[in-house]
Amino acid sequence: MGLGIGSLCAGAGLHQAGAPAWVWGVMLVYCFAWPHVALRISLRSASPYAAERRNLMVDSFAGGVWPVAMAFNLLPSVLLLAALAMNNFATGGAKLFGKGVLAHLAGAAMALLLVGPKFLPETSFMTVLLCVPFLLSYPLVLGVVMYRLSIELSRRKDELVLEKRRADEANLTQTRVLAELAARDALTGLFNRRHMSELLAQHCAASQRSGGGFAVALVDLDHFKRINDSHGHAVGDSVLRAFAEQAGAAMRGTDTVGRWGGEEFLVIYPCSSADEAAQGAARLLEQVAAAAVTIPGGETLTFTVSIGLTGHAPPESVDALVERADRAMYQAKSQGRNRVVTLPEGAGKA
Template sequence: MPKKLHTTLVNDTHHSGLRFAKRTYLPRIVGLGTGSFCVGSVMIEHTTPGWLWLLLFINGFIWPHIAYWKAKHSSAPFRSEIHNLQADAVFGGIWIAIMGFNALPSATIFAMMGMNNISAGGKSLFFRCATAQITAALALLFVAELPFQPQTTPFQLYLCLPMIMIYPIFLGNVTYRTSRKLAEHKQAIMQISVRDGLTGLYNRRHWESLLSNELESFRRYRHKTTLILIDIDSFKAINDSYGHSVGDQAIILLAQELKQTMRAADIIGRFGGDEFAAILPHSTKLQAKRAIERLQSRLANNLFPQHPQLHIHISAGIAECDDTQETPTQWLNAADHALYEAKKNGRNRVEIAE
């Protein structure tokens, strides 16, 4: 693997891990903070040493910041954060054992941690952390010979309510925002896969798939459909005389004028380089020709204020769909041949395929 590519992949993995750690930071603050009240509701009704109260405070209110700092400064933040989640599970098991498996606080802590682990890493992380939590709880219960006291008092129930009510709502909001971002990223990727980066029109691959659909539609419903191929005249001369930036600007301007001239139902794509294509459903070849003539009139205006002598001229080939075109390639070839004739006959003109 090239060194530059390897470095890029490592950086992407690092940034992804940092985002993951940041995503779990706030849920950990809220979850462990409210969870401390669940544990404290049991400990306060029994004789509890001061060092255990200090440990509860550290775990509930200081550990979330230590965990985030640890992941943030790790060379592998994602792996570090997974270890943090496992540590959360072990601590959860310890508190469940110290509470003597008190029913409601124990079930609340187990359920909320499970919810957090599923949202963070799916079923795999949930089972790993649940196993660690149960193992820690049972081991401490038997090793320290702690009493088994599953009864929940009304006072303990009330102090569990903040976690039961607040944490699911907070985690749901975090999950919702994450899903929104993923949906936006997915939409952006879909746009990249079907759109041309320079003009925003359909790229050739996607446009050709739409061409196949229109051919099938013609065969089924027998409605008139016309294909147009458009090419900028003397485009190489524009690049040579004015530079590639002006050439790109010419392509962008033509795309904009195409969108202004054609109907919303027309399917416009950048076919490659300075060549464009449009499918006009429910249109005859004469209607398509009039559309190109309107486009030529718009292009006759001065579109380059810094280069008033520069005008965009186009040639176009038109092919109306009929029964002789059995494949999209044959339909394209008919329009391409008409475009060739337009170029051969002097350019800046429109030819219709026979």
């Protein structure tokens, strides 16, 4: 459409310059046949964008021919060259614009050889009138193209933002899943020792800042080595998993239980003294004693635990707190197992 309307400008200039018939023929072929050829070249090319840039160089070459053929008629020459310059710059920036200027000069040189030099820059009123459609339509078409481009860019930007948000959410979810897996014991699904140590450090720091207390229990499965030796490690693993299930059911929503190592488990009772946490420890003791594991042959196996309980006494360290809970747990063992022994906050070694 652009070349069709542009032919009015070029035709007016050629008419005013008295161009020979063969120049008219070339112009008509270029304006009405070349656009279809250029489109087919682009569509069939492995790189349509590169093909279109080459087509623009053909247009730029022709853009150098027509001003010479029009005897440099001012208005149509300026309009055609300005339109080509905008196309080149919009498509390929300054680099393609520079190549277009060279193509203009090459086209002008060829035209000078074929039609000879002629300089009639005055533009007649009729030529001005025939250039008006191009003057009106080209900016309008350019505006429509730019508007559609801005809409497409805005849509693409929204898509990219949405894709990035989804990718960030997926990465965040994956990070959370990995962090959760890294904090869990593979066998029991409870928190592992590293994570429990971090929680203990956090509770100790909070306790020292606020003065609020918390309690800790060390839980050890009674006669666990005998279970492994008598029934095998697969049954021992089932006992560990059964304890984890019973411990999860016995905990309050704020309590945290984790595997401390082997058959030892650690429980954190937030915002509780040792006496207040004793009720939860007793509930855990009873729930475990009532549980049973089915072993090969269809028999059931029951097991018990010994629990050592103590409270945190600021500003004592995590190591001192756990050491006292450990002493309480060994006292429970020495007193017959299947019981809770509580050592008060700050109780030293016997």
